[in-house]
Amino acid sequence: AQSVTQLGSHVSVSEGALVLLRCNYSSSVPPYLFWYVQYPNQGLQLLLKYTSAATLVKGINGFEAEFKKSETSFHLTKPSAHMSDAAEYFCAVSSGNTPLVFGKGTRLSVIA
Amino acid sequence: DSGVTQTPKHLITATGQRVTLRCSPRSGDLSVYWYQQSLDQGLQFLIQYYNGEERAKGNILERFSAQQFPDLHSELNLSSLELGDSALYFCASSVPTGSGANVLTFGAGSRLTVL
Numbered sequence: 001a002q003s004v005t006q007l008g009s010h011v012s013v014s015e016g017a018l019v020l021l022r023c024n025y026s027s028s029v030p031p032y033l034f035w036y037v038q039y040p041n042q043g044l045q046l047l048l049k050y051t052s053a054a055t056l057v058k059g060i061n062g063f064e065a066e067f068k069k070s071e072t073s074f075h076l077t078k079p080s081a082h083m084s085d086a087a088e089y090f091c092a093v094s095s096g097n098t099p100l101v102f103g104k105g106t107r108l109s110v111i112a
Numbered sequence: 113d114s115g116v117t118q119t120p121k122h123l124i125t126a127t128g129q130r131v132t133l134r135c136s137p138r139s140g141d142l143s144v145y146w147y148q149q150s151l152d153q154g155l156q157f158l159i160q161y162y163n164g165e166e167r168a169k170g171n172i173l174e175r176f177s178a179q180q181f182p183d184l185h186s187e188l189n190l191s192s193l194e195l196g197d198s199a200l201y202f203c204a205s206s207v208p209t210g211s212g213a214n215v216l217t218f219g220a221g222s223r224l225t226v227l
Contacts, residue, residue: 032213043114043202043218051213090155099145099168100216102155 002027002093006103014111019063019078021106023091026072033074034092034100035065044090050074061085086110115139116219118203124225130191133222137184137205143167144186145206145216146178150199161186190224198226 007022025031032051036044048059055067065076074091088107092100115138125131137144146158148171157170161180172178175193180186190197200223204216 034215036218041220043116043220044204044216045114045218046215049213049215094213099157099160099170100214101157102147104154 002031002095002098002101004091004093004101004103006089006091006106008106009104010107010109012109012111013081015083016080019076019081019085019108021076021089021091021108023065023074023076023103024072025074025091025093027093027095029095032094033065033067034094035059035063035074035076036090036092036102038088038090038105040087047076047089081108081110083110083112114217114219116203116205116217118201118219118222120222121220122223122225124227125193126227127193127195129193129226130189131193131224133188133190133201133203133224135186135188135203135205135219137186137203138217141205141207141217142184143206143214144180144184145204146172146186146188147202147204148199149202149221155202158188193224193226195226198224200224 003026005024034049035047048057050067058064063078091103117136119134142163145160148156158172160168178188200221202221204218206214
């Protein structure tokens with residue numbers, strides 16, 4: 001069975017500071033990994049995805065994530081936080097034929 | 113607008129009642145997924161349909177059922193509602209990609225409140 005663990009249910013950063021949201025996965029087969037973002041009162045939007053090509057994946061809004069097989073991690077980063085980045089972020093894993101399994105989510109707060 | 117349409121946006125009902133949530137997938141997408149989001153359980157996969165056929169089943173209660181119609185829209189039926197069924201129900205759709213990594217496009221959700 002696949003699973004995702006997101007470390008930290010709430011992360012707070014200052015505007016302009018580095019954003020680091022942690023995600024570790026468990027999968028018995030090569031995984032496909034995703035980051036989704038959920039703004040208040042909205043559905044989930046895809047930020048980026050890893051599909052066994054380049055290990056460093058660039059997404060929308062300046063976010064990127066690096067797949068590290070040895071650490072079973074897929075952490076999400078952004079060099080400089082913006083107020084508009086405040087949202088809930090979800091890491092998810094799939095084997096391709098299985099539905100996405102989501103982590104519990106990390107709420108990002110950005111302080112002016 | 114993601115292209116996935118869910119109705120109703122909000123629904124308030126009483127325990128023991130039955131409700132139906134509706135989802136129209138993005139144009140061209142053949143798969144529909146239903147997820148339940150609650151504060152304590154997070155995002156839980158309920159069920160997936162592909163071109164009218166059930167493809168995968170997750171943590172869906174026996175009181176819940178779903179179907180996908182020939183026009184590809186889907187309905188999630190929730191019956192004998194309990195307080196604990198209060199949650200945000202998301203529909204997502206996808207089209208299989210060559211890499212096997214199905215990217216889900218989510219609707220805005222239907223918020224169900226059971227009183």
